[in-house]
Amino acid sequence: MVARGRVVADGRPSVGKPQMRARVLKAAMVAIAEVGPDRVRVQDIADRAGMSTGHVLYYFGRRDRILIDTLLLSEVDLAAVRDRRLARTPDAWAAVDVLARLYLADGPTDVRWKLWAQLIARPPTDAQTVRAFAEVIDSWGIALENVIRRGVATGVMRTDDPAEVAYRTCRCMDGLSLEILLATRGRSRAWAVRLVNDSVRRELATTGD
Amino acid sequence: MVARGRVVADGRPSVGKPQMRARVLKAAMVAIAEVGPDRVRVQDIADRAGMSTGHVLYYFGRRDRILIDTLLLSEVDLAAVRDRRLARTPDAWAAVDVLARLYLADGPTDVRWKLWAQLIARPPTDAQTVRAFAEVIDSWGIALENVIRRGVATGVMRTDDPAEVAYRTCRCMDGLSLEILLATRGRSRAWAVRLVNDSVRRELATTGD
DNA sequence: TGCTGATCTAGAGTGGCGCTCTAACTTGCG
């Protein structure tokens, strides 16, 4: 036993000083943005946090966990922004546009989506983390579903199954974001935003729209 | 100059013995299936090919290139299967089903999609490879577009823009495959196949269908 | 057949990096 204050097996460290974790995650965001999530070293993060590599790993156990928590943190932040903006946007069509712009990748170097790509390439195994990511993904679908329900309620949209449309639209935006990341063709972000808006409008528009 | 028979800078090796490359790629497929594309070592591939690691890298230069070429090879094979089966399937709705089943990930361990994930996480930089992958992606869109055109021609489908529907459907299948890979919820392959079939049918069905 | 240069093959060597481990330092509490 003795438990030398170290990290518990595969879970989160139970040790204190959450501000240290926050500092590391902040540094990680910067480092990832500069170096890229695939190339970033623990050393890069430690440098920017003003700590040693051993110290950083004392809090996170594994390098992967730093990237995972960074993504989770950025998703939590983004979800807050999303919910705030959606609440401020009464028109359902405008809300769809807001959501699409927040969800879709900014460009080939979009940090958030590059982290997602990293995660999918090496998926986490522990149930806790898997559930956390499932909730993040769900929250986008639910947010869009609510927008659509509002559109239906206000009479500007029409559908039998808001949840299905929302889910499918999110998966489509996933694919679009991946193509933006790959940057194979000219397929730009602006083009993807327009495609999402158009296809949703075509599917949900009431007759007169 | 002198060029000691080595690999040219970032491109393909110009050296002979293509059967050696083929042998490595075949071994790579096995190794990747067993170990996973993220964990597979050059040693694993070399072992299965009956060669040394140095020998393997003599032909491919970088580990990444092995994975890239493995994916390209498997895509070429799959495209051949796809075109053959589609040619044998006159009914457009049935053809959509065939294509969806070939395109979508088999399950959380699907090798082809795991390689795609790997590729997106660390995208290739050289123009030649980027173009090759763009063509692979395009070929799926074009194949689906042709199916839809056939459906329209035979009067069982209706749409203004077959290319747009095909493209969007492919991106949706990308997103679905990613979720199958992540295996967060019960979202299974069978469920995804049905979703694609249903949504395409809903979008393209003629009135009486 | 023996010579020569090009190509091929093997494996030892190198460097980098994730991760571990130990030892020292700080803090809190009686």
Add this chain to the structure above:
DNA sequence: CGCAAGTTAGAGCGCCACTCTAGATCAGCA
């Protein structure tokens, strides 16, 4: 002060991609 728990640093280990070099094999030629 003294002890224990928690915190910090950094040296060290092991692994793995990639490099380098030296030898093997082969092709063409006299």
